[in-house]
Amino acid sequence: MTTLMLINAIEKEELRIAIVRDGILDEFYIETATKEERVGNIYLGIVENVEPSLQACFVNFGAEKNGFLPISEIHPEYYSVKHTGPLGYKGFPPIDKVIKKGQPLLVQVTKEMPGHKGPQLTTYISIASRYVVLMPGGPKGISKKIEDERERRRLKKIMEELKVPEGIGYILRTAAYKQSKREILKDLNRLLRLWNKIKREAVKKRPPALLHKEQDICLRVIRDYFTTDIAEIWVDEIETYYEVKNYMKIISPRHQKRVKLFKGDIPIFAYFGIEQEIENIYNNRVPLPSGGYIVIQPTEALIAIDVNSGSAKLSKD
DSSP: OOEEEEEEOSSTTEEEEEEEETTEEEEEEEEETTSOOOTTOEEEEEEEEEETTTTEEEEEOSSSSOEEEEGGGSOGGGOSSOOOSOOOGGGOOOHHHHOOTTOEEEEEEEEOOSTTOOOEEESSOOEEOSSEEEEETSOEEEOTTOOOHHHHHHHHHHHHHHTOOTTEEEEEOGGGTTOOHHHHHHHHHHHHHHHHHHHHHHHHSOSSEEEEOOOOHHHHHHHHHOOTTEEEEEESSHHHHHHHHHHHHHHOGGGGGGEEEOOOSSOHHHHTTOHHHHHHHTOSEEEOTTSOEEEEEEOSSOEEEEEEOTTOOOOOO
C-alpha cells in the first residue's frame, strides 16, 4: 500500500491537506483564511456570567462571543473556595458556590459551535507535540493504540526515569512507539518550556488575552498523522514546502527527504486524481450501491439524514 500526504497551499485563502492510500482519498483537512481557527488556543479569560441552572459559566476570552465552560471542565484548583457542602449533578459542586463572576481562568478552546454560539472551553489544558501530550493537572498514561505490553513497560520506565514535574500529567502518543529515551526527553522538554512560558504570560497579562496559539493545520496534521507508512509528502507552494521541510527536521529528521515540492502543470489534487472525490464530500446527496441514496442536511440543532430507495429493487431468493 502506497500512502501519500498532499498539501495544497497555493491558494492563500484556503489550505487543504489530503492523505491518499493507493490512489483513494482516505483523510481530508481544510482551513480557510476567512475563518479563524481557535481550537487548541489557550487564553487567559474572565468569568462574565455564572449560570446555576446550566451548571456552567460564560467566559470572555477576547472573542465576539463568550465561551461556554461547564462545571465538568473546571479543574478543582480554580474553585474560589473549598466546597464542603452537598454535591450536585454528577457529583460536582453547585457552580455558583465555587466560581465567581470576574474570576480569571486559564482556558483552552476545545470545540467551535455552529450558528451564533460561542465555543466550548475547558480548564484542563493539553498541549500536544510529536510524542507527548502534556496535561498539567491531568493523569499520566500511554496511548491505548500501543498494545505491545513489553513496549508499554519500556515507555513507562522511560517516563519514570525522566522524573516529570509534580502535578504534570501526560499521554505518550502512538508515535512514541519504539522511540528512544533521548527523543522523548527532547519532546517533553519542549512542552515543559512552552507550559512555563504560558504560565509566565498569564501572570503578566490582564484578561482577556491570548497566551498560546495552536499550530496551523498544516503542521498540526503532520505532527498528528505523519507515520513511516507515508512514503512522500507533496507540497505545491514554495514557502509552505520549506516550512514543512524545517518542521520535519525537528520532529522526524530521518524522513525529511520525503518532503517534495510539486511542480506540475495542473493542480496537485487533480494530478493525483482526488479532486472529484473531494467535491463529492460537499454533496449532501450520497448515492448507494443499491440505487437508492441518502440526503444529509445539517442544521444548528441536529443533522437530518433522509434515506430514499430511489430506483432500488428488492428481489426474493
